[in-house]
Amino acid sequence: MDQTKGEPARAQGLVARANQRTPEKEGEYPGLPRDHLQVDPTVTRHGLPAGKLACTAKHFAGYSAPVAGINLAPSSIGEREMRDTHLPRFRMAVRDAGIYAVMPSYNEVDGVPAHANRWLLHQILREEWQFEGVVFSDYAGIMMLDHFHHTASSAKEAALQALQAGVDVEAPFPWGYAQLKELLDEGRVTEAMIDRAVSRILRIKFMMGLFEKPYIDPARVREAVRTPEHLKLAREVAEESIVLLKNEGGLLPLDPKRLKSIAVIGPNAHQVQFGDYSPTRSNQHGVTVLQGIREVAGKELQIRYAKGCDITGNDRSGFDEAILAASQSDLVILVMVHGRPYAIAWEKAHLPAILETWYPGEEGGRAVANILFGITNPSGRLSMSIPQSVGHVPVYYSHKPSGRGYYRDPGSPEKPGHDYVFASTEPLFSFGYGLSYTTFRYDDLQVERDRYRGFPAPPHQRGRGG
Incomplete structure (x- = not known):
């Protein structure tokens, strides 16, 4: 790559x-x-x-x-x-x-x-x-x-x-x-x-050979930039990076034949996100999530789009349009496009499906659509822990033995705890977490305690699903 x-x-x-x-x-x-x-x-x-x-x-x-x-x-x-x-x-x-x-x-x-x-x-x-x-x-x-x-x-x-x-x-x-x-x-x-x-x-x-060859060959630029091989790789990288965080009741993947209408809502829905320090923010250089969904879903499925608001700012004038589009659709799926973990405890509790896409890049729209509609099976895993709230930061897997508290009893308003009074010390989603459309079962797991990474024999793995 x-x-x-x-x-x-x-x-x-x-x-x-x-x-x-x-x-x-x-x-x-x-x-x-x-x-x-x-x-x-x-x-x-x-x-x-x-x-x-x-x-x-x-x-x-x-x-x-x-x-x-x-x-x-x-x-x-x-x-x-x-x-x-x-x-x-x-x-x-x-x-x-x-x-x-x-x-x-x-x-x-x-x-x-x-x-x-x-x-x-x-x-x-x-x-x-x-x-x-x-x-x-x-x-x-x-x-x-x-x-x-x-x-x-x-x-x-x-x-x-x-x-x-x-x-x-x-x-x-x-x-x-x-x-x-x-x-x-x-x-x-x-x-x-x-x-x-x-x-x-x-x-x-x-x-770097700058004294032997200090200038570029302009003719080489078109041959070497955004080739079909590069675009294919960009899509594959985005697909493998996407993490399925929640899929209640097997809501995903979507079947266009069973849906009448979907709404694609949000400021990142029709904006290619290349990430920070990108020389361009133009949609001409990539595929948005909205475009990717339209490509995959086909013309039979009605797709409504509403921006709702800007990525930054307090303008709420687009909220009514977004709410109307959502009310005319069959289901709600949260697709997160961002560069750092957010505290999404409310979203986890109230939304049936959550997809973490990070900054998916120039082919991100197709990658997201392929995951949503089951063309690609989600395989990404979290490279960081997602906290329950801002107050839980920092939260990471390689903590000291005392790093998650002594009592390890989750607190709540009804029954206060001893570590956090009103919450668990565990992350909302842990490092390495990620769901799939396939279910797995591992048998015969063995770990040798005296070896740092001791799996003397590979476990038997069985998969179900597509």
């Missing part, structure tokens, strides 16, 4: 890929799961670079555990937790995969901003892991040392902190690093420090 992603990007002249976000926690994220990919870091060796793209692992490090879950907020992480929980995946990307670049995070870690953190960027990354690639600043990350973190009082001071910590490239433009000549003249930095950063940048450019 990553090889396929690299080809069209390189054909258009993209050399460095800076959104290879590296999972910081084994399996899921306690703080900010939005847009973090569950990727195998070894794709950088076996897939993307190999003359395709120079991948950047980000955000280094502790970015997924900010105070109060606020983006860019400080991360109060000690060295033990940092090494045990947040650094292992980055180490895999550096040591096992040979990643080309690393991007520091915006946040401060244990009191020191990552862009000025020599312990992270030099001691761990360079000395312990022997990283030879480029440390590439996040967008305005060096500027934030002055404007946001206030550890520097000027562009010159911010540049000094970043260069001493080990940042080689400033993005998006040289704001602080434009002052390096003056710092050099003052004797506060040396030519060796600057040469070291420049040599790392040039090394990557040589490895």
Whole structure:
């Protein structure tokens, strides 16, 4: 898959890929799961670079555990937790995969901003892991040392902190690093420090062949971008990522012959969602859920569409149209299109079917429709736990033995508990959860306690359904 992603990007002249976000926690994220990919870091060796793209692992490090879950907020992480929980995946990307670049995070870690953190960027990354690639600043990350973190009082001071910590490239433009000549003249930095950063940048450019072939071939773009193979892969990836969270009474899959009318309602119903940082939001570059349903359902089934409201904002003028469309339809299914887990306890209690689609991408509309109408059997599993409420955050599967309380008795208004007074400590949907249209039964399960992953013999598996 990553090889396929690299080809069209390189054909258009993209050399460095800076959104290879590296999972910081084994399996899921306690703080900010939005847009973090569950990727195998070894794709950088076996897939993307190999003359395709120079991948950047980000955000280094502790970015997924900010105070109060606020983006860019400080991360109060000690060295033990940092090494045990947040650094292992980055180490895999550096040591096992040979990643080309690393991007520091915006946040401060244990009191020191990552862009000025020599312990992270030099001691761990360079000395312990022997990283030879480029440390590439996040967008305005060096500027934030002055404007946001206030550890520097000027562009010159911010540049000094970043260069001493080990940042080689400033993005998006040289704001602080434009002052390096003056710092050099003052004797506060040396030519060796600057040469070291420049040599790392040039090394990557040589490895990517930019000096031998600096320009793209425009004729190659049409041949390499959005080919039938790429679109097929995009649909398959979306289908395999979709998670069926609830299917009361076997409501899904839908049978068009048994339905008279369905309503497709919501601001994401007729909007392709490529995810954050996408260069386009145009429906011309993808298939919406509404379009996918119309393709699969055929002309015999009446389909009503109502936007209802915008994704953001307080305009409710479209509510009446949406309510009318819903009242004329046969059933209600919640299709969630978003980038992070929501607390959906009410929805779980009151709606018969829930489908989690994340940001399904350019072929997402067809993927969702194929799942809804049974052309594809849902097989996705949650890569993170979904909390019962905001008050349950953080909730994740790899908690300590004491992490779910001592008494383990769910509380309620009628019978208060001892852990949470009015709720259970368990997540609403656990990591790894996901339903299917097929039922399975496992027999003869055996686990050896003295082995980390001990299944001495595979269990017998029996499946029912299509």
